[in-house]
Amino acid sequence: MNLRDLKYLVAVAEHRHFGRAAEACFVSQPTLSTQLKKLEETLGVTLIERSNRQVMLAPEGEKIVEQAQRILIEVNLLTAMSEQIREPMGGELRLGVIPTIAPYLLPKILGPLGADYPKLKINLTEGQTDQILRMLKQGELDAVILALPLNEDNIEEFELYTEPFLLAVSSDHPKAKSAQADAEDLKGEEVLLLEDGHCLRDQALAICQANSGVESNNYSATSLETLRQLVSAGLGITLMPKLAVDKSGESASNVIYIPFSDQSISRKVGLCWRKSSTREELLSQFSLSLGNYLRL
Numbered sequence: 001m002n003l004r005d006l007k008y009l010v011a012v013a014e015h016r017h018f019g020r021a022a023e024a025c026f027v028s029q030p031t032l033s034t035q036l037k038k039l040e041e042t043l044g045v046t047l048i049e050r051s052n053r054q055v056m057l058a059p060e061g062e063k064i065v066e067q068a069q070r071i072l073i074e075v076n077l078l079t080a081m082s083e084q085i086r087e088p089m090g091g092e093l094r095l096g097v098i099p100t101i102a103p104y105l106l107p108k109i110l111g112p113l114g115a116d117y118p119k120l121k122i123n124l125t126e127g128q129t130d131q132i133l134r135m136l137k138q139g140e141l142d143a144v145i146l147a148l149p150l151n152e153d154n155i156e157e158f159e160l161y162t163e164p165f166l167l168a169v170s171s172d173h174p175k176a177k178s179a180q181a182d183a184e185d186l187k188g189e190e191v192l193l194l195e196d197g198h199c200l201r202d203q204a205l206a207i208c209q210a211n212s213g214v215e216s217n218n219y220s221a222t223s224l225e226t227l228r229q230l231v232s233a234g235l236g237i238t239l240m241p242k243l244a245v246d247k248s249g250e251s252a253s254n255v256i257y258i259p260f261s262d263q264s265i266s267r268k269v270g271l272c273w274r275k276s277s278t279r280e281e282l283l284s285q286f287s288l289s290l291g292n293y294l295r296l
Contacts, residue, residue, distance in 0.1 A: 003075060005039045006068040008032050012048060013065040014134065016055050024131065069138065076139025081278045090119025093282070096132030096144040097124065100200045100224055101269060104243035105145065105294075112293050117286075129199045136274065143273040143283055145290075147199045150272060158287040159270045161294045164263065165207070165239040168231045171254040181258040183265060186213035192227050192236040195220045203267055204239045231255050241267065 011021035012032075022029040040047050047061035057065060097106065106124070113122065125132060125141060133150070135141040148157055167181040175185055191213045194201040205215060216236050221227045224244045231238055232255050245257045271287045273279075 001039060001042050003072065005035050006072060008035055009039060009047060009061075010065060010068050010072065010138075012036065012055060013057055013061070018055060073139045077278065080139070080142065090117070090121075092121045092123055093143070093279070093286070094123045094125065094141045096135060096141045096146075097126055098129055098132065098144075098146045098199065099126055100194070100198060100241065100244070101145055101147075102126045104241070104246070105269075108243075109290060109293050113289065116289055120282075128197045130197070136272065139274075142277065142279055143271055143286070145269065145271055147203065148268040148270040148272075154275045155272050156275050156277075156283075157270050157272050158291075159268055160287070160291050162266050162268050164242045164259065164266045165204070166242060166245055166257040166259055167237060168228065168240040168245075169237045169256050169258065170231055170234045171256055172234065173237065173256070175258065176256045178258055180261045182261055183207070183211045186211040186237075189213050190216045190236040192216050192219055192221065192230050192238040194224075194227065195222055200224075200241070200267070207239065207265060228255055239265075 008021065008025055008027075011024050012018065015021040015024060018029050018033055022032040025032060036048065043064070045060045045064070046058050047064060049056040049058050049061075102124075110122070113120070125135065127135070129146050132141060132144045132146065133152070136144050136155070137152075145160070148159060150157060167175070167185065169176050175181065178185075186208055191204070191208045193204055193208075193215055207213075208215065219230055219235055221230060224240065227238045228240070228244075230236060240257060271283070271290060273283045277283060
């Protein structure tokens with residue numbers, strides 16, 4: 001038995017699916033299944049009920065998963081504590097970032113962070129909100145950058161910036177020559193959104209529904225870049241965060257971005273960490289530095 005096998009077991013318990021658990025652990029499904037079989041043999045109990053339709057934990061498995069989660073949290077706490085002792089402003093910092101922020105934000109912050117924190121090694125994980133928040137709670141990540149608010153117990157939230165949304169339309173759209181957009185401009189429009197699991201989808205959908213926009217039933221996207229190309233092809237309109245517009249370059253040159261007159265059509269982005277973190281001193285200073293880099 002080793003810590004890796006316990007991580008595999010906890011992942012299966014969370015995802016209730018071998019394929020998704022393997023993906024979350026960055027291993028192949030056969031590798032994960034084989035190691036869990038070995039773990040069952042070592043413990044002498046059946047942990048998982050397997051069928052063609054679903055994956056369920058056996059009653060004994062539920063109890064062992066609870067203990068495995070506690071063990072992994074304590075191991076991660078021990079690792080973080082040793083980092084804090086050796087180098088309060090250095091060592092490894094495990095940072096999670098959601099996909100609608102990572103490719104546009106990281107180029108702005110990694111250079112300045114390297115200069116200001118030369119002894120700090122940043123280990124990045126990109127994942128959807130539910131995934132990186134789970135990893136944060138279990139001690140697998142030290143901090144996460146995502147959309148606020150979370151309103152979670154034992155999670156410290158530090159707002160970094162407010163990011164406006166822009167209305168993205170194709171160059172031949174009737175609104176393409178408008179200097180500003182109003183929320184009412186969404187009425188009756190087919191709005192392209194990200195697939196389920198992205199918090200940006202939920203934010204954009206709420207804005208659209210409040211203003212009688214219609215979610216596209218024909219298309220959804222896995223990334224902002226795919227959304228951009230769909231808009232470019234004239235298949236609908238969308239809401240695009242400002243940082244993604246700043247970094248768009250020539251990837252879809254016939255997409256027009258129109259600012260909204262209502263500045264509340266935006267999202268708040270922040271750095272979050274556990275209130276119980278042993279790296280509180282570093283994370284507090286780190287958040288202030290990020291805020292200074294990201295004045296939009």
